[in-house]
Amino acid sequence: MNIWIISIQNIKSKPLYTFLSVFILSISIALLLGIQQLKRSFENQIENNLGKIDVVVGAKGSPLQLVLASVLHLDNPTGNISYNEALKISKNPLIKFAVPISYGDNYKGFRIVGTTPEYIALYDGELEKGHPVENAMEVILGNSVARKLNLKIGDTLLSSHGLVENSIEEHDDLLIVVGILKPTQKVIDRLIVTNLESVWYVHDHGGEVNYERHDDNKRHGEKEITSLLINFKSPRGLLPFLRRINKRTNMQASLPKYELHKLYENTSIGFKTISLIAYLILVISCITIFISLYKMVKERAFDLAILRTYGASNFQLMKMVFYEGLIVAFSSFLLGFLLLKIGLGFMFHFMEYNDQQNMLQESLFQDVLQIGALILMMVIVSVSLAIYPIIKMNISTILSNEK
Amino acid sequence: MAYSSLNKRVVFIKFRMIQTENLTYQYKKRGAILSFPNIALEKGKNLLILGESGIGKTTLLHLLAGLLKPVTGNVFIDNTDLNALKSNKLDKFRGKNIGLVFQKKHAIVSLNVFNNLKARLLFSNALVHNKKIEIVLKQLGLSELKKNKISELSEGQLQRLGIALSVIHNPKVLLADEPTSSLDDKNCKIVIKLLKNQAKQTNANLIVITHDHRIKSFFQNSITL
Structure with missing residues (x-):
């Protein structure tokens, strides 16, 4: 028994919220990673084709x-x-x-x-x-x-x-x-x-x-x-x-590099727009996580107060809520990655067939890491906001209002 | 006790498990001051505190449990001055030494019966011992329900679970806030007997605060607020 298990049980007890948070977050992760990868793939394709040609x-x-x-x-x-x-x-x-x-x-x-x-x-x-x-x-x-x-x-x-x-x-x-x-x-x-x-x-x-x-x-x-x-x-x-x-x-x-660079400058607006939309979705999904954690803290005020009477410290309660956010974020990341692989798999299959192009299919570790760090940051922010009521919590008042 | 300032008092309160001195509490700055009679309870003794609603019964219980800080006065439990403990230490002290029984809600809804008891042991820094949980569940007639969700329990079962949760870690003091007022006569009797039994088995002091006069006959010591 440890705090992880309690967090997992908490998540299990509210399947709808969890599903919603994971769903929306994983979509935004898949989109973000997908756009990065398409962009890299496109650039890589052209960069590769330049070979050693100056x-x-x-x-x-x-x-x-x-x-x-x-x-x-x-x-x-x-x-x-x-x-x-x-x-x-x-x-x-x-x-x-x-x-x-x-x-x-x-x-x-x-x-x-x-x-x-x-x-x-x-x-x-x-x-x-x-x-x-x-x-x-x-x-x-x-x-x-x-x-x-x-x-x-x-x-x-x-x-x-x-x-x-x-x-x-x-x-x-x-x-x-x-x-x-x-x-x-x-x-x-x-x-x-x-x-x-x-x-x-x-x-x-x-x-x-x-x-x-x-x-x-x-x-x-x-x-x-x-x-x-x-x-x-x-x-x-x-x-x-x-x-x-x-x-x-x-x-x-x-100069091929120069000519193609000019071409990108004029065509990258599409990538930028989609990236922006993906970031917006990410923000929205983090708000969803925040709402679900905040609601959890508010609705479970009594549970949390009871845990305090069990001897749990504020820090342990924060850990519990933070772990919940982390579990949601991590499973979204895995699901998002899966969605990305499936989506890109289809897309590349289709493109290769039509354009006789071989595209780079591997996600760059750097991109994954970057987006992972971004998600983690967003989760930490939303969890910190959700935790605030715990710090402010007056156990005595919550327990007295129980009747 | 590491607190040197307390050394003189240690002699004074040597034989008291629970001792309060001139406790007062005030909810709002200019609100009425609630003052409470001094309590001194030797190890193993039980106490019934009777009082009508709104008289500050729960406030007294929360003061005893260190959930509220008194305006004046002190609470000593097992020779420790609750006022002198920092919030984190107080949490740990409470978790280890005090068991609280509430009127209605007792457990964490996302965990099942067994896991609630496990969590209770986890947070009070006690050894998480499955066998011990089984024994307590059996004593309280909850063995069959250990995998059940909290929402599947009846009121009487919940109250028994509340008792299990408050004694599982062998506290020194058992504080019960209106443990019987939402129960029928039959369950009222069962619960109060179980509480007394559990307190006796773990050699804990039981303090019940209630307006329920049905249980008066179960206690030798009682005070009225």
């Missing part, structure tokens, strides 16, 4: 579009640039490594990216099965691609022109799967990676050419790529490099 060089146009197209693979490219020009830029001594990428085709909606082996290293990708691309027309698949399309090593695929799924503009040349990557939770999971030669080959011999840039490609007989992803040795060389490219060439250089 600068993207591509055709002139919108810098954000260049980043979205060449880094996140979400948009159409701004155009093509000359492979020779790109090679020249890559020789800059400040550059650690530069990866050319070229794309324009898809297989069942998944982009086919022609590049060098360093591309996979940009995302710390590793092969799960098979071997790296050695010859033209060999491809390795991102993990999601292999999983969703149920492709194995040795399977062949016909690419279609453009970046969206279509069966009308199929090329004739067969691509063969030689490797499958391990999951990375990065953009490479939903890409089909091959070498630059494959892309050039398909388009040189591929017959119909619809895109203007392909006309250019053919007309000049010069090799082209879509963009160049660059990793710098140190950030010091970045700005002069950027200025030179943007001023002196017909290409543009864009």
